[in-house]
Amino acid sequence: xxxxxxxxxxxxxxxxxxxxxxxxxxxxxxxxxxxxxxxxxxxxxxxxxxxxxxxxxxxxxxxxxxxxxxxxxxxxxxxxxxxxxxxxxxxxxxxxxxxxxxxxxxxxxxxxxxxxxxxxxxxxxxxxxxxxxxxxxxxxxxxxxxxxxxxxxxxxxxxxxxxxxxxxxxxxxxxxxxxxxxxxxxxxxxxxxxxxxxxxxxxxxxxxxxxxxxxxxxxxxxxxxxxxxxxxxxxxxxxxxxxxxxxxxxxxxxxxxxxxxxxxx
Amino acid sequence: xxxxxxxxxxxxxxxxxxxxxxxxxxxxxxxxxxxxxxxxxxxxxxxxxxxxxxxxxxxxxxxxxxxxxxxxxxxxxxxxxxxxxxxxxxxxxxxxxxxxxxxxxxxxxxxxxxxxxxxx
Numbered sequence: 001x002x003x004x005x006x007x008x009x010x011x012x013x014x015x016x017x018x019x020x021x022x023x024x025x026x027x028x029x030x031x032x033x034x035x036x037x038x039x040x041x042x043x044x045x046x047x048x049x050x051x052x053x054x055x056x057x058x059x060x061x062x063x064x065x066x067x068x069x070x071x072x073x074x075x076x077x078x079x080x081x082x083x084x085x086x087x088x089x090x091x092x093x094x095x096x097x098x099x100x101x102x103x104x105x106x107x108x109x110x111x112x113x114x115x116x117x118x119x120x121x122x123x124x125x126x127x128x129x130x131x132x133x134x135x136x137x138x139x140x141x142x143x144x145x146x147x148x149x150x151x152x153x154x155x156x157x158x159x160x161x162x163x164x165x166x167x168x169x170x171x172x173x174x175x176x177x178x179x180x181x182x183x184x185x186x187x188x189x190x191x192x193x194x195x196x197x198x199x200x201x202x203x204x205x206x207x208x209x210x211x212x213x214x215x216x217x218x219x220x221x222x223x224x225x226x227x228x229x230x231x232x233x234x235x236x237x238x239x240x241x242x243x244x245x246x247x248x249x250x251x252x253x254x255x256x257x258x259x260x261x262x263x264x265x
Numbered sequence: 266x267x268x269x270x271x272x273x274x275x276x277x278x279x280x281x282x283x284x285x286x287x288x289x290x291x292x293x294x295x296x297x298x299x300x301x302x303x304x305x306x307x308x309x310x311x312x313x314x315x316x317x318x319x320x321x322x323x324x325x326x327x328x329x330x331x332x333x334x335x336x337x338x339x340x341x342x343x344x345x346x347x348x349x350x351x352x353x354x355x356x357x358x359x360x361x362x363x364x365x366x367x368x369x370x371x372x373x374x375x376x377x378x379x380x381x382x383x384x385x
Contacts, residue, residue, distance in 0.1 A: 041339060075339055110340075118342070150342035152335055154289045160371035162289055166342050188344070229338070257339060 037260075038076065045071040045255045051247035054093075056207040056217075064091035065136065065247070071106065078110040084124070086138055094136070102129030102138030120146040120170075136214050146170030146182075164188040168197075176216040178204040191229040198222050207245045219246040232257050286323060286333075290347070293372035312367050317359065319367045321347075330364070331376070348377045349384055 051065040066089050073082030084104040090097060104124045111119040126139025146168050154162030167185040179202045186195030204218035221242040228235050234255040242248050287308050291300075294310065301318060302309040307327055310319040322329030330353040337343040353364060361384070365373050376384045 043339065080339070112343070115343075148342060152343045153286060153345050157289060157292050160369075160374075162345075164342065164344050188342075 039074040039260055040077065041075045041257055041259045043071075043073040043075065043080075043082075043255055043257045045069075045073070045253060047071070047251060047253040049249050049251040051249040052092075054247040055242050056212060056245055061093040063094040063247070065089070065094060065249075067136075073106065078112065080106070080108045082106040088136055088138060090136065098130065100130050100136065100138035103127045104139050104141075115152060116149055118148050118150070120144075120148060122146075126175075140174060140215055142172055142174035144170060144172040158189065161190040174215055176204070176213070178216050178218075180219075186225070193225075193227040193229075195225040195227075196222065197225070214246070217245045220244040221246060289345075290321065290372075293369050295367060295369060298367050310367055315363055315366060319364060334377075336381075346377050347372070347375065348379055351379060354378065354384065 047069050049065075049067045051063055051067075054061040054063055067086065068088075069084055069086040071082055071084040073080045075081075082105070084106050085101065086104065087099065087101040089099045104126050106122070106124050108120065108122045111121070113119060122144040124140050124142055126137075126141045129138040147170065148166055148168040150166040151164060155165050156163035165185065165187045167183075169183045170181070172180045172182070180199055181202060182197055182199040184195055184197030186193060198221075200220040201218045205213055205216045206218050219242065221240055221244070223238055223240045225236060225238040227237075234257070236251075236253040236255075238251040238253070240247065240249045286305070287303060290308065294300075295312070297313055299311045299313075300308065301311050306322060306324045307329065308321040310321070312319070319331070320327070320329045321331045321333075323333045325332075329350065331347055331349050334346050334348045335343045336346045353359065354361075361373075368376075373384065378384055
């Protein structure tokens with residue numbers, strides 16, 4: 001069995017993943033361009049997450065987990081449809097086993113309720129994935145709903161720009177039946193945003209068994225997200241701070257959005 | 266205590282009174298500009314050195330030089346933008362150097378054309 005944390009093996013696997021992803025993205029882009037009368041925009045998102053510290057049933061672990069994904073999304077009005085390729089390697093306390101990869105179908109819809117609230121629905125469905133050695137699954141199947149309260153006019157004025165605050169409350173249920181609640185708030189200023197979110201599972205595995213299923217952990221924590229919009233690019237840095245069960249992961253994401261002729265203003 | 270903080274946070278976000286809609290815009294107006302009329306849907310401004318007045322509207326039905334609109338990036342929240350009318354932008358008798366004197370430079374930087382592009 002190959003060692004996923006071997007540098008040469010990891011490099012080969014990353015190159016293979018990148019090539020597959022480029023194929024996926026180029027075909028998606030081509031279709032989207034041909035159908036530009038059908039779609040408003042195309043978003044390409046790339047993300048890398050690292051977990052170097054985890055807590056399971058009170059025990060601190062030191063894994064070396066890298067999870068990356070590439071996500072191609074087409075949007076029309078308030079709806080989106082996308083394909084997400086995810087790739088994970090493990091080392092440290094959760095080492096051993098082949099890298100995992102999988103493909104998910106994603107969809108979202110944004111219900112604009114009134115001038116100060118909207119309801120976001122997001123869904124992911126796992127299509128194909130490799131067998132998993134330890135259930136750090138390559139795909140997830142879940143449904144998320146967030147009620148977002150926002151101030152479109154702006155609440156403050158600093159350095160020549162308005163500040164736009166928002167607050168949100170939501171829930172997520174996945175294919176294991178685990179239900180999570182979340183509550184948070186944030187603000188945008190100029191092209192920068194910061195969000196603080198608390199999350200809490202209402203059920204799930206207590207992480208005491210032999211097989212630890214990360215997607216079914218009875219967990220709780222806080223995440224801090226910072227974002228910046230730079231032209232058509234959006235970069236995001238997210239840090240999880242675990243209170244109960246899970247990983248203190250750090251995620252860096254880059255998004256590129258291309259509006260089509262009938263696209264957003 | 267946490268519930269109280271959350272309650273006041275939500276209340277603060279939701280409590281934008283109609284007249285308060287002008288609060289942010291007023292920060293962009295030059296100090297020598299006089300507010301002639303202020304209603305829920307219209308703000309009329311006069312500059313001591315400009316003959317014609319500036320009409321700013323919040324609703325579509327108002328024949329305004331500048332109107333409020335809403336923009337939204339995918340995945341983000343809607344936010345207010347200000348859009349100059351074609352009439353204001355294309356009137357040769359009123360170049361931007363004249364009507365621009367009503368506002369601070371920050372406002373002229375964020376002001377949009379009807380097409381969504383910057384006016385600069």
